[in-house]
Amino acid sequence: MSGEFWITQAFNGLSYGALLFLLASGLSLIFGVMRIVNMAHGSYFMLGGYVGLSVVWRTGSFAAALLAGALALALVGVGMERFFLRRLPGQTLGQALMTIGFALIFQDLALLIWGGDPYSIPVPATLQGVLTAGALRFPVYRIFIVVVAVVIGAALWLILDRTRVGAMLRAAVDDREMAQGVGIHVPRISFAVFALGAALAALGGVIGAGFLGVYPGADFEVLPYAFVVVIVGGLGSLPGAMVGSLLVGLLDNFGKALFPELSYFTLFAPMALILALKPTGLFGRA
Amino acid sequence: MGRLEVRMLAALVLGAGLAALQAPVVTEAQDGPIRLGMLAPLTGPFAQVGKDMVNGAELYLDEIGRVATGRTLELIVEDSEGNPSTALNKARKLVEQDKVHVLTGGLLANVGYALQPYIDGQKIPATYPVIAADDITQRKPAKWIVRTGWTTSQPMHPFAEWVIKHTKYRKVATIGMDYAFGYETVGGFQHVFEEQGGRIVQKIWTPLNTNDFAPFLAQIKRDADAVLALFVGRLAVQFMKQYEESGLKGRLPLLGGGTTTDESALPAMGDEAIGTLTALHYSEGLDTPQNRKFAKAFEARAGKIPSYYSEACYTGARWIVEAIKALQGRVEDRDTFLAALRRVSIKDAARGPMTIDAWGNPIQNIYIRRVDKVGGRLQNVVIATVPAVSQFGKYPPEEYLKLPLYTRDYPPCKHC
Numbered sequence: 199m200s201g202e203f204w205i206t207q208a209f210n211g212l213s214y215g216a217l218l219f220l221l222a223s224g225l226s227l228i229f230g231v232m233r234i235v236n237m238a239h240g241s242y243f244m245l246g247g248y249v250g251l252s253v254v255w256r257t258g259s260f261a262a263a264l265l266a267g268a269l270a271l272a273l274v275g276v277g278m279e280r281f282f283l284r285r286l287p288g289q290t291l292g293q294a295l296m297t298i299g300f301a302l303i304f305q306d307l308a309l310l311i312w313g314g315d316p317y318s319i320p321v322p323a324t325l326q327g328v329l330t331a332g333a334l335r336f337p338v339y340r341i342f343i344v345v346v347a348v349v350i351g352a353a354l355w356l357i358l359d360r361t362r363v364g365a366m367l368r369a370a371v372d373d374r375e376m377a378q379g380v381g382i383h384v385p386r387i388s389f390a391v392f393a394l395g396a397a398l399a400a401l402g403g404v405i406g407a408g409f410l411g412v413y414p415g416a417d418f419e420v421l422p423y424a425f426v427v428v429i430v431g432g433l434g435s436l437p438g439a440m441v442g443s444l445l446v447g448l449l450d451n452f453g454k455a456l457f458p459e460l461s462y463f464t465l466f467a468p469m470a471l472i473l474a475l476k477p478t479g480l481f482g483r484a
Numbered sequence: 485m486g487r488l489e490v491r492m493l494a495a496l497v498l499g500a501g502l503a504a505l506q507a508p509v510v511t512e513a514q515d516g517p518i519r520l521g522m523l524a525p526l527t528g529p530f531a532q533v534g535k536d537m538v539n540g541a542e543l544y545l546d547e548i549g550r551v552a553t554g555r556t557l558e559l560i561v562e563d564s565e566g567n568p569s570t571a572l573n574k575a576r577k578l579v580e581q582d583k584v585h586v587l588t589g590g591l592l593a594n595v596g597y598a599l600q601p602y603i604d605g606q607k608i609p610a611t612y613p614v615i616a617a618d619d620i621t622q623r624k625p626a627k628w629i630v631r632t633g634w635t636t637s638q639p640m641h642p643f644a645e646w647v648i649k650h651t652k653y654r655k656v657a658t659i660g661m662d663y664a665f666g667y668e669t670v671g672g673f674q675h676v677f678e679e680q681g682g683r684i685v686q687k688i689w690t691p692l693n694t695n696d697f698a699p700f701l702a703q704i705k706r707d708a709d710a711v712l713a714l715f716v717g718r719l720a721v722q723f724m725k726q727y728e729e730s731g732l733k734g735r736l737p738l739l740g741g742g743t744t745t746d747e748s749a750l751p752a753m754g755d756e757a758i759g760t761l762t763a764l765h766y767s768e769g770l771d772t773p774q775n776r777k778f779a780k781a782f783e784a785r786a787g788k789i790p791s792y793y794s795e796a797c798y799t800g801a802r803w804i805v806e807a808i809k810a811l812q813g814r815v816e817d818r819d820t821f822l823a824a825l826r827r828v829s830i831k832d833a834a835r836g837p838m839t840i841d842a843w844g845n846p847i848q849n850i851y852i853r854r855v856d857k858v859g860g861r862l863q864n865v866v867i868a869t870v871p872a873v874s875q876f877g878k879y880p881p882e883e884y885l886k887l888p889l890y891t892r893d894y895p896p897c898k899h900c
Contacts, residue, residue, distance in 0.1 A: 314532025316718030413718035
């Protein structure tokens with residue numbers, strides 16, 4: 199195992215983790231504020247990719263695809279929250295079931311609208327190519343994913359940590375009733391968080407479509423990864439989602455590179471260990 | 485009239501009446517519709533391939549006006565969901581409830597294996613137009629199943645020989661999906677390639693749930709001459725893209741099993757696929773009048789170019805109709821129907837001439853294809869035709885069948 203191997207694999211893991219962060223940060227926030235286990239979160243990722251695909255086909259613009267995917271799915275997320283999930287306050291099982299129902303409906307809709315053939319979003323020329331440093335090669339697109347994740351992570355952190363809205367949101371995560379009691383409009387916060395979470399997942403979907411493609415089944419393929427990230431990092435915690443994504447990205451990558459036959463084991467055994475030692479996840483609070 | 489006579493008369497009248505009642509029933513059965521039962525995944529991740537299959541079969545039946553030897557042909561399609569237990573239930577429904585005369589379809593090998601005992605148990609004539617798992621027509625042949633498609637390793641034997649003859653690649657690394665279809669593709673290639681002086685220097689198996697290939701691509705031995713890849717559907721699209729992205733494309737030319745650049749995935753690929761060499765018994769780019777006519781009609785009907793799955797079920801439907809014609813439509817006797825299905829030969833199928841071997845697998849052309857841009861879109865351009873290839877390659881069947889089935893570890897990787 200050369201140094202080249204370790205650096206290349208670490209970089210690959212980092213870039214995959216960055217994509218997972220976009221997906222999982224929204225899931226974590228939604229759970230934190232609303233205690234909803236959103237099984238349709240993977241669908242936002244997939245539908246974002248499909249919407250982005252349609253936009254690229256029509257306009258040829260990758261930036262427009264990112265924007266349209268995020269906006270469209272923010273609307274979908276808000277619609278789900280406003281008209282359906284809000285009617286089942288506190289009913290965790292009912293909500294989870296409802297989100298599964300949505301996920302299945304989204305799956306059929308996508309098949310109906312986009313058909314079942316796999317597609318991939320053409321990446322703009324500036325993001326193609328490879329940066330080389332000696333024998334090391336870093337695909338520009340993967341660097342781009344890392345940069346996007348870092349920018350979004352930093353923005354989220356600033357909002358949560360430094361703004362009034364962020365403080366209200368953190369209060370709602372910590373104790374919903376108390377927050378309501380001191381005059382924070384929690385339903386409005388839920389609404390915003392759902393929009394943001396769905397938009398982030400869709401953004402991940404469009405970006406992911408650039409190297410993973412869009413295809414039926416992508417929704418339920420990424421969902422377990424998102425849950426692992428969120429559960430390991432700690433529900434509702436942004437630093438948790440960051441560290442969790444990085445950890446899962448690296449574990450998945452090195453697991454597959456070193457022991458391909460054990461790829462699930464190398465991902466889930468450390469998860470089990472972390473949860474056994476710290477049941478609330480790395481950054482979660484009881 | 486004595487009582488005896490009355491009885492006899494009554495018996496006669498009754499007998500005649502019964503005969504009269506029965507007679508139309510008999511003719512009805514032989515003039516009534518011939519029912520074809522078809523299984524294909526129409527929901528779930530494989531739904532599109534399932535639709536391509538059904539479209540292929542429907543296209544052929546429409547072309548002949550859904551009539552053969554004066555009898556109407558009725559196609560009853562059931563959704564297998566790509567799931568063995570669902571497929572089995574649907575097969576039961578088709579055979580026992582709809583009383584189909586012949587069963588066809590199926591996509592995934594696990595569905596094929598799940599149906600095999602049922603088909604043999606029911607003694608229902610069946611054809612597999614797509615399912616390619618080697619042993620269905622080799623070491624564990626099914627009596628009642630005729631394969632009108634191909635065996636997985638069939639194209640790879642002549643492909644390996646072609647690579648030895650026409651390229652300088654002698655050290656090849658392989659990367660493929662970690663299941664039977666991958667093993668049989670890579671195994672078939674390795675078998676012939678190493679016998680003719682080549683070396684497989686590495687075998688990488690990727691889990692079926694992979695979508696980021698980076699960890700595997702980073703391991704590929706850089707001193708190989710070429711890489712042989714076997715993927716299907718979206719995995720093929722992802723692999724192709726990431727192969728280029730990793731910088732390997734420029735260094736190590738890509739060879740592949742036919743599905744790696746099949747037309748079900750090819751339109752989703754970019755220029756990164758250009759130059760990939762693969763082998764299969766079909767290509768949409770095959771330039772024969774029969775194929776041009778089929779491809780054009782399919783595209784008009786489905787709004788997309790045909791994949792090998794589409795051709796498989798188009799020609800698969802034709803295969804069944806040829807057997808019906810040979811029997812002048814008398815398909816009621818299952819033994820003779822099966823025998824007729826095992827005797828079909830087609831000189832001008834869309835994929836080329838086909839005959840069938842004693843194990844129930846077609847002997848057919850294998851095409852060596854190179855991905856190129858033709859008229860602004862990617863195509864599997866046929867650059868060489870290996871005629872009349874059997875599932876046993878150039879080996880005598882009896883000797884070939886003594887060898888083990890190609891698996892994850894067979895043939896062993898001696899040069900890894």
